């Protein structure tokens with residue numbers, strides 16, 4: 001590591017004499033030396049490179065750090081982002097006292113100032129991407145990690161060094177090929193109760209926090225996952241956010257893009273590209289202050305509701321879906337006569353929190369309440385563990401803004417309320433309790449004579465409850481929003497056009513029958529080939545809702561999703577018009593003795609990855625977070641190059657199901673349905689993961705899960721795979737018709753991931769982002785799968801705990817097709 005004089009002399013000599021850039025790959029630059037344009041330092045593990053570069057077709061030269069072996073050029077740090085050098089005459093001059101300056105040939109445009117003269121200064125590029133200046137003592141006198149540009153590398157700290165007063169922020173580039181200071185800044189502030197804030201100029205755009213001991217409030221995305229572990233540290237010296245990557249061979253970075261998106265990216269060797277792991281901004285509720293003061297944002301169907309005890313400030317604009325005015329109290333506060341507090345749970349904590357205690361001791365929740373009560377402008381308090389010392393009392397002064405409701409998780413918040421409001425709430429609660437008690441008593445003594453009397457009391461109570469003003473709901477919601485007629489941004493096709501295109505929906509034009517109705521091939525007057533899906537069931541939705549859903553769905557664009565071109569609405573008739581895929585659907589290849597041969601292993605692996613990408617986009621990266629609910633081979637279409645494209649996504653939404661977790665109508669296909677969905681109608685992204693796992697195993701084996709037959713046992717494909725896996729012969733599952741050279745590692749990896757996806761318990765199944773990582777990075781450890789759900793066919797019934805024979809209990813079951821078409 002230490003500077004080697006002869007090596008550097010050699011290095012400088014060769015570079016100067018022959019202009020061979022970076023050939024000698026030293027990682028240090030010693031005093032009295034100069035780094036000229038064309039020369040570079042390379043970190044000892046060959047991971048990072050430091051030197052001069054240009055972007056795109058521009059001739060402007062920048063001094064910076066990039067990944068050495070990655071193409072395209074991925075820059076992680078820039079010294080002179082706002083002062084490019086216009087010629088190739090730039091050089092980094094290192095004077096004997098340790099000062100570094102960047103010269104453009106005539107003037108110095110960038111400096112590293114050292115506070116004291118050093119005796120043996122060395123500049124070194126470390127293998128974690130940090131460029132450090134060390135003196136005799138070995139401590140860093142300057143490091144590039146302290147001057148973040150738009151990239152946070154593992155180990156870089158976003159936040160404060162309280163001793164030196166240094167604050168480290170991320171600032172976006174101006175555009176993807178101009179590293180100049182852009183509009184967006186991501187920072188951790190203030191130091192006391194820190195939040196993560198993304199600003200555009202001075203304006204807050206997004207905010208997460210404060211830290212509650214587990215996460216920044218509202219940032220469920222920042223949690224440990226197979227690739228990186230987010231960390232927050234708050235001590236007397238430092239307060240910072242960072243992340244660490246457990247497997248050091250994985251390249252991962254966190255960036256703020258020039259459009260202001262906060263993204264975790266991971267390099268995938270398999271496809272040579274940066275894969276998007278997580279975007280911090282998830283839905284419209286994340287946008288700063290989207291609901292105004294005291295408004296609570298609900299992400300499932302994006303809208304704002306007032307907190308309990310509050311009512312819209314201007315009901316008129318609230319009805320017009322303009323929520324910016326927020327809500328006001330139903331009953332005004334009266335500090336002198338004693339206010340109280342109401343607890344709200346599952347909240348993203350509001351902005352502008354203040355830490356009350358110093359860090360030496362922590363207050364109990366009661367003491368915290370008493371503190372807040374003392375000051376009439378304290379509007380809310382809660383206790384959260386910012387410093388890992390058991391809990392801190394945090395308060396809010398002024399209006400509460402930027403809250404969000406979390407169906408699972410979230411924090412508790414205690415909000416100041418007028419005495420009258422408290423009484424009304426307590427009253428309603430007491431009556432509810434009485435009502436419950438009365439009901440219990442009633443059921444016990446129903447048969448007795450006394451029952452009559454109790455019944456009377458109950459009736460009077462019940463009447464009183466009806467009169468009670470306060471509702472027990474957390475929020476108030478105004479449902480009267482029939483007023484707006486949104487402009488359709490999606491082409492509307494006339495019925496006559498569609499009818500002509502499909503030859504009046506003739507039988508010859510029919511190319512399939514999906515869960516929601518028949519599909520026809522058509523040719524538009526422009527010559528474009530389209531697929532027309534004629535929705536068979538009436539969705540039960542209003543016209544406006546239908547249009548809104550279709551517009552939202554049409555905005556989902558990904559190369560592994562079928563593109564929605566438009567819709568046709570006439571009377572009761574609803575149709576969706578998609579781009580046509582010439583190779584039809586995956587099942588027509590996969591389950592066909594002759595056509596199956598076209599699916600080489602390489603093709604199959606690409607299809608497995610492509611479907612994962614499309615599904616990940618639906619689950620995570622699109623604003624809508626769509627659960628497909630009917631993923632199967634016949635819903636995977638293949639384009640001219642056999643690239644997979646998921647179809648039929650979002651249809652469940654069009655049918656008005658939105659994202660409730662329980663559904664009365666089970667939509668799905670035997671063989672692909674997860675146990676919790678088939679039996680309880682409970683669906684989530686994990687039920688899609690189950691279907692994906694089935695699909696992966698079908699692709700590897702070329703056999704259907706539903707209708708699988710084996711002479712030795714009556715297990716289905718999942719059970720059969722599980723059996724082979726436990727016997728140590730997973731490769732026996734492989735389709736014998738695959739003729740190309742097969743990477744056995746890849747096949748086993750696919751089978752293992754497939755088995756992980758079909759595990760019985762949904763908590764055990766991985767998310768699609770983990771699936772994609774496990775498939776595309778050979779170095780990631782894939783966990784051992786547990787037993788799959790549904791090891792035998794549903795119809796064979798009864799012999800395992802996972803079989804379904806109580807399907808009839810609650811739900812209407814709509815099974816779209818049994819054997820595929």
Ligand SMILES: *[C@@H]1O[C@H](CO)[C@@H](O)[C@H](O)[C@H]1NC(C)=O
Pocket residue numbers: 030031032096119120121
């Ligand atoms: C740098 O050059 C000066 C003068 O030539 C010399 O005295 C000094 O020892 C050199 N320093 C290093 C670290 O080589």
Ligand SMILES: *[C@@H]1O[C@H](CO)[C@@H](O)[C@H](O)[C@H]1NC(C)=O
Pocket residue numbers: 086087089104105106107
């Ligand atoms: C260096 O920058 C200065 C000031 O911007 C400019 O006047 C000068 O021409 C530049 N020199 C070279 C060699 O580019």
Ligand SMILES: *[C@@H]1O[C@H](CO)[C@@H](O)[C@H](O)[C@H]1NC(C)=O
Pocket residue numbers: 110111112113
């Ligand atoms: C270094 O010092 C010079 C002159 O004192 C100053 O103009 C420059 O901004 C400083 N550079 C840095 C990176 O602090």
Ligand SMILES: *[C@@H]1O[C@H](CO)[C@@H](O)[C@H](O)[C@H]1NC(C)=O
Pocket residue numbers: 233234235237238
């Ligand atoms: C937090 O930072 C302090 C001071 O920098 C350090 O001593 C401590 O080890 C860090 N804690 C963790 C968990 O990293």
Ligand SMILES: *[C@@H]1O[C@H](CO)[C@@H](O)[C@H](O)[C@H]1NC(C)=O
Pocket residue numbers: 069249250269777778779780
């Ligand atoms: C990716 O490739 C690089 C260079 O070939 C190698 O150093 C690294 O270990 C690989 N990483 C993974 C995760 O396979």
Ligand SMILES: *[C@@H]1O[C@H](CO)[C@@H](O)[C@H](O)[C@H]1NC(C)=O
Pocket residue numbers: 358360
């Ligand atoms: C907190 O405790 C530390 C050491 O235990 C002490 O130095 C400091 O003065 C205390 N701060 C306050 C505000 O009590």
Ligand SMILES: *[C@@H]1O[C@H](CO)[C@@H](O)[C@H](O)[C@H]1NC(C)=O
Pocket residue numbers: 374375376377378397
């Ligand atoms: C209440 O708290 C605010 C904010 O900390 C402070 O400015 C104000 O002086 C306090 N009022 C009283 C009466 O303590």
